Amino acid sequence: MSTPATQPEFGLLSGLRVVMIGLSVAAPFAGSLYADHGAEVIWIENPSAIDPSRVARRSGAWQQDRRNFRSLSMDYVHDDGREVFLSLLETTDVLVEASVGGRFARLGYADDVLWERNPGLVIVHISGFGQTGDPSYVSRASYDPIAQAFSCAMRMNGLPGQPSAPAMPFPADYAAAFMAFGMANAALLKRHETGRGESIDVAQFEVMMRLQANYPTDYYRYGLDYIKEGNHSLICAMYGTYVASDGVEVYVLVLGAGVVPKVLALLGLEYGSELFPQGSTLVPVDTPAAEVLEAAFATFLAEHTGAEVEEILAGNGIPCSRLMDYESARTHPQYVARGVITEWPATDGTTLIPGVKVVPEVAGHPGRVWRGAPTVGMDNDAIFAELGISEGIRDAMYAHDQLSCRDYFETTGA
Numbered sequence: 001m002s003t004p005a006t007q008p009e010f011g012l013l014s015g016l017r018v019v020m021i022g023l024s025v026a027a028p029f030a031g032s033l034y035a036d037h038g039a040e041v042i043w044i045e046n047p048s049a050i051d052p053s054r055v056a057r058r059s060g061a062w063q064q065d066r067r068n069f070r071s072l073s074m075d076y077v078h079d080d081g082r083e084v085f086l087s088l089l090e091t092t093d094v095l096v097e098a099s100v101g102g103r104f105a106r107l108g109y110a111d112d113v114l115w116e117r118n119p120g121l122v123i124v125h126i127s128g129f130g131q132t133g134d135p136s137y138v139s140r141a142s143y144d145p146i147a148q149a150f151s152c153a154m155r156m157n158g159l160p161g162q163p164s165a166p167a168m169p170f171p172a173d174y175a176a177a178f179m180a181f182g183m184a185n186a187a188l189l190k191r192h193e194t195g196r197g198e199s200i201d202v203a204q205f206e207v208m209m210r211l212q213a214n215y216p217t218d219y220y221r222y223g224l225d226y227i228k229e230g231n232h233s234l235i236c237a238m239y240g241t242y243v244a245s246d247g248v249e250v251y252v253l254v255l256g257a258g259v260v261p262k263v264l265a266l267l268g269l270e271y272g273s274e275l276f277p278q279g280s281t282l283v284p285v286d287t288p289a290a291e292v293l294e295a296a297f298a299t300f301l302a303e304h305t306g307a308e309v310e311e312i313l314a315g316n317g318i319p320c321s322r323l324m325d326y327e328s329a330r331t332h333p334q335y336v337a338r339g340v341i342t343e344w345p346a347t348d349g350t351t352l353i354p355g356v357k358v359v360p361e362v363a364g365h366p367g368r369v370w371r372g373a374p375t376v377g378m379d380n381d382a383i384f385a386e387l388g389i390s391e392g393i394r395d396a397m398y399a400h401d402q403l404s405c406r407d408y409f410e411t412t413g414a
Contacts (some may be wrong), residue, residue: 248306
């Protein structure tokens with residue numbers, strides 16, 4: 001689809017129109033991946049209820065993950081809004097919606113209904129439990145931690161002997177968004193061959209189950225269950241979080257035939273000895289060799305600061321990193337050299353929003369931030385005009401609160 005006159009052409013995805021309906025993280029982040037790389041993304045908001053992202057923790061999520069969006073604050077379920085919505089989808093390449101399973105079909109927007117208006121539409125449904133399956137689960141509400149709990153993932157996180165904790169920040173949401181983005185683009189490629197759209201069912205719990213590497217197979221084939229590790233791996237010694245002499249935490253991972261000899265030489269231990277045989281790719285936990293290695297490293301930690309530990313280990317080819325925080329990231333030379341922390345103008349024209357740059361970097365067709373996150377319904381009139389919807393219908397929808405337009409900067413000071 002063509003790019004609106006107000007949006008510059010840039011990125012690998014210019015010319016695509018994406019409609020996003022969803023709150024919280026998953027669907028908006030999928031839309032953000034499109035918007036950062038040149039697609040036109042229209043965010044449909046509920047005109048009677050503000051998106052919680054605009055107020056949660058001073059609206060950082062809204063500003064970061066809704067930048068470059070256009071906002072259409074419209075009731076797309078009732079009366080004239082239904083026809084406007086269907087007319088919009090006729091011009092759309094990808095629809096991303098996040099809700100409980102089957103909600104869109106119950107609203108009268110089953111995939112076949114949408115394809116009658118646009119046979120080439122790629123439809124992505126994101127939900128906690130999927131669009132099909134046990135009816136009592138399909139219709140369940142869900143958020144990221146619920147998907148983590150149901151997918152067998154949450155029990156892996158936390159300290160041994162303590163209650164399990166969700167992994168942060170929101171891996172089920174972000175992984176589902178990446179799945180939605182990648183598979184929707186695959187469907188667009190296939191559309192070039194078939195001329196037909198596709199329906200993609202992203203169930204967050206399935207995504208989290210798929211991300212668990214060897215552990216499901218190990219259990220179902222060998223009966224080996226996951227044992228909660230906490231901050232030190234049960235795979236091998238020197239694989240976990242350590243504290244240096246100044247209290248700074250450092251994560252170290254000694255694994256691989258090239259790494260083991262280097263760490264032994266650094267700590268004054270003999271590679272090729274009975275404890276550490278030549279060709280060792282790791283030092284197994286709960287062995288005499290592990291005790292010796294961990295004791296030597298504890299002495300090393302007591303003699304060095306976190307910065308020194310990282311510099312010495314990394315300088316010797318041993319994978320490690322201090323545990324960074326946002327303040328240290330702001331001035332770290334690698335963050336600065338790559339421009340990771342950047343800022344862009346908000347749509348109020350005066351405020352600068354600090355946040356993370358467009359990633360990944362693309363050499364030939366780079367992404368960019370051309371606009372801050374939109375205020376509520378700020379693109380209503382322009383989108384209606386582009387669709388050829390009469391001003392009479394538009395004004396009637398405003399009068400009946402089926403359209404909303406609010407300057408959220410003025411009302412909140414965000």
